[in-house]
């Protein structure tokens with residue numbers, strides 16, 4: 544199995560060359576447990592760990608490319624020495640009073656925001672997910688699943704289009720092979736697609752249908768409220784025929800936003816554009832005179848629910864900014880040069896050169 548099968552490309556190879564890293568010491572994290580990782584190396588699948596006092600720049604997550612080495616004993620797991628700077632990082636706000644963001648996945652090219660149509664469409668939830676995904680640097684797509692159980696497709700279509708803000712919208716059902724075929728046609732070899740959504744919406748079912756075999760565990764939803772039972776418990780990348788990499792994730796109870804920078808602007812491009820006509824540049828669209836956004840709501844050109852959603856996410860993101868420790872945040876943005884230095888000075892690494 545070569546690294547290309549797991550998403551390695553020329554740009555990554557250039558990065559490695561800059562650091563003087565040989566491809567035999569590169570691996571991709573494809574699974575994560577409490578304190579160990581599953582990685583794919585040039586020579587196959589391995590377990591890996593973070594050695595104590597490793598000095599590793601950031602904690603590896605699924606999707607990360609890492610520098611790792613085997614041994615010392617053949618039965619030992621590999622040791623992770625360094626994490627490549629991430630191209631994209633899917634992060635959410637910490638739960639409770641926790642400080643700092645939690646990185647869910649790295650180096651994801653596309654995120655499928657999955658929404659089950661066995662429940663009424665929830666545009667507010669879509670907006671929240673879209674803001675988070677845009678902010679990650681990955682491209683969002685909205686996957687409306689379980690169309691066989693959908694009630695009012697016409698109304699759903701217009702609602703979802705409003706929320707999508709240009710993100711592609713796709714419709715699938717496990718009962719409709721054609722819909723799976725169409726979705727498969729959007730996948731490309733070596734690109735990483737993460738599935739994201741609440742429990743029970745059919746993420747793992749979709750992975751299995753696209754793979755053509757049952758590789759991910761699925762579980763029935765509860766009878767009463769159609770909620771899932773949190774069947775998937777770990778994040779894992781599956782390579783499917785055709786070469787696409789699908790990252791299945793556990794259902795999310797409540798997606799907290801992190802420090803949204805551009806995500807909010809992308810997800811609410813309509814509000815942003817109307818706001819350019821507000822009299823005051825720092826207008827908060829609450830009760831300011833000459834507020835173009837409030838005018839748009841009055842005139843029926845902007846859904847008040849959407850504006851409320853924008854405000855709520857903006858407030859949450861601002862709260863995250865205040866909570867965030869600026870030093871920790873700066874450190875989380877991995878600095879390649881520092882990482883390389885740390886690694887090269889690692890006694891073990893030196894010995895091997």
Ligand SMILES: Nc1nc2c(ncn2[C@@H]2O[C@H](COP(=O)(O)OP(=O)(O)OP(=O)(O)O)[C@@H](O)[C@H]2O)c(=O)[nH]1
Pocket residue numbers: 688689690691692715716717718741742743744745746747748749760761762763764771772773774775776792793794795
């Ligand atoms: N009718 C119908 N049922 C579906 C469809 N897709 C998934 N299901 C069912 O929905 C239930 C939940 O599916 P999963 O794939 O386990 O859902 P999940 O999103 O992976 O859930 P978690 O792993 O808990 O986050 C299963 O009983 C599936 O058979 C669909 O398109 N139509």
Ligand SMILES: [Mg+2]
Pocket residue numbers: 746747748760761774775791792793794
């Ligand atoms: Mg699942």
Ligand SMILES: [Zn+2]
Pocket residue numbers: 818821822826827828829831833834835836837
């Ligand atoms: Zn305004």
